[in-house]
Amino acid sequence: MSIKYGQTCPISKAAEVLGERWTLLILRELLLGTSRFNDFQRALSQISPSLLTKRLGQLTDAGLVIKKKTTDKRSEYFLTPAGRELEPIMIGLGKWGSRWARGQMSGDELDVEMVMYDLCRRIDADALPACRNVIHFVVRGAARLTHWWIVVDPDKRELCVNNPGHEDDLTITTNARILNEVWAGDVRLEDAIGGGRFELKGSSVLTQSISAWLRRGMFADVRPAREGDCR
Amino acid sequence: MSIKYGQTCPISKAAEVLGERWTLLILRELLLGTSRFNDFQRALSQISPSLLTKRLGQLTDAGLVIKKKTTDKRSEYFLTPAGRELEPIMIGLGKWGSRWARGQMSGDELDVEMVMYDLCRRIDADALPACRNVIHFVVRGAARLTHWWIVVDPDKRELCVNNPGHEDDLTITTNARILNEVWAGDVRLEDAIGGGRFELKGSSVLTQSISAWLRRGMFADVRPAREGDCR
DNA sequence: CGGTATCCCCCGCGATACTG
DNA sequence: CAGTATCGCGGGGGATACCG
Numbered sequence: 240m241s242i243k244y245g246q247t248c249p250i251s252k253a254a255e256v257l258g259e260r261w262t263l264l265i266l267r268e269l270l271l272g273t274s275r276f277n278d279f280q281r282a283l284s285q286i287s288p289s290l291l292t293k294r295l296g297q298l299t300d301a302g303l304v305i306k307k308k309t310t311d312k313r314s315e316y317f318l319t320p321a322g323r324e325l326e327p328i329m330i331g332l333g334k335w336g337s338r339w340a341r342g343q344m345s346g347d348e349l350d351v352e353m354v355m356y357d358l359c360r361r362i363d364a365d366a367l368p369a370c371r372n373v374i375h376f377v378v379r380g381a382a383r384l385t386h387w388w389i390v391v392d393p394d395k396r397e398l399c400v401n402n403p404g405h406e407d408d409l410t411i412t413t414n415a416r417i418l419n420e421v422w423a424g425d426v427r428l429e430d431a432i433g434g435g436r437f438e439l440k441g442s443s444v445l446t447q448s449i450s451a452w453l454r455r456g457m458f459a460d461v462r463p464a465r466e467g468d469c470r
Numbered sequence: 471m472s473i474k475y476g477q478t479c480p481i482s483k484a485a486e487v488l489g490e491r492w493t494l495l496i497l498r499e500l501l502l503g504t505s506r507f508n509d510f511q512r513a514l515s516q517i518s519p520s521l522l523t524k525r526l527g528q529l530t531d532a533g534l535v536i537k538k539k540t541t542d543k544r545s546e547y548f549l550t551p552a553g554r555e556l557e558p559i560m561i562g563l564g565k566w567g568s569r570w571a572r573g574q575m576s577g578d579e580l581d582v583e584m585v586m587y588d589l590c591r592r593i594d595a596d597a598l599p600a601c602r603n604v605i606h607f608v609v610r611g612a613a614r615l616t617h618w619w620i621v622v623d624p625d626k627r628e629l630c631v632n633n634p635g636h637e638d639d640l641t642i643t644t645n646a647r648i649l650n651e652v653w654a655g656d657v658r659l660e661d662a663i664g665g666g667r668f669e670l671k672g673s674s675v676l677t678q679s680i681s682a683w684l685r686r687g688m689f690a691d692v693r694p695a696r697e698g699d700c701r
Numbered sequence: 702c703g704g705t706a707t708c709c710c711c712c713g714c715g716a717t718a719c720t721g
Numbered sequence: 722c723a724g725t726a727t728c729g730c731g732g733g734g735g736a737t738a739c740c741g
Binding site: 702703704705706707708709710711712713714715716717718719720721 | 722723724725726727728729730731732733734735736737738739740741
């Protein structure tokens, strides 16, 4: 069972549902369209399977999530209307976090998996040639995996940690910190490329249009607050 | 130290700051103007002093709260601009909770202390006679205390658990559940009075104007969601 | 792939007492 | 009033194995 505060206050009730570890991040993923168990694990790389099961169950019990079986017996999770109504709040949290909680992260906890998963999801296929595009990331200093491939076909996309067997159209070499900083909006993509911290090798079409198709995290454009930024 | 998710995502960073037990409720109180340690304890009746200390410290470290010493050596806590910018999010949470998370609470966990504290804070002194008004609450079925007095002077107000020694102008007799339901907006004040579940005895001026000066919780007017209320 | 089951450890937290 | 200090426990949750 979940937290109880013993208060009738609506904020208290909301906090009972939302205030447990990982819950807000699971909701973030649901809002972004993640629906399958393994995709949650990919996006929340440090969560354990048992805890993920538990949280999804709690969210289901609370009426924010509904579980559906596909025809081929796989499970999918979706937000109910109650869950979807949290979207403006989650966006508010993201903007707030971007302004006020951009903490420095120590090198060894940089989560490459989540960033790669999100980059893949957010790539703009319409800004790419209308054929198969294979983008190979070489990420130095990653906790576990150094090589990632994003395969974008006109109608589907896939993130691979093993060589998918097609020829790479573009190879991007960088390190975990720069990757995170670019994704989060701390560093502009052009600056990272110009400074040699984000090397591109391969198709010149892809290279020249990269800032069009490689979209950063959704809060990358929120201006961080500075000293004296208070009204 | 607080939760770490190991992600650069702004929602994740926000969740690290806000996602621990009691933190959202402490912020609620700060937004409502609570500034002193004992007042937090009153409003969050189930929190332990050590945990309250810890959370206030974490919020201070995170830059949401600032601690000030008054001239007479007492401590007060206030929100920084970063903390104040959470207000729309907290209001969103309250509205969402009011619509989707009005859970039934079992009788023995009805928090009378928090409700009395909030009722006192929200009483509209301008709708009362411009003199001292003493309102005595008799709350049956309360976990600990049955008698409460709210003393409203034109320029200050006070919540007492011992008879303040002035004559009562109005005595309100009810029980913990009705008190919570009225405060939360589940039951209309007039209906509770009409149904005899909220007895008034004393000044007829106060009795007749009660719905003007006894303001309910701030989310009492949010319409709860019903079946079929989804778009 | 999509989970459940089990074990066990650690620490978050409640309770209580005490201090300036 | 405004905390700090200490102690002890319970269960949250990590790790791992296993099942359909």
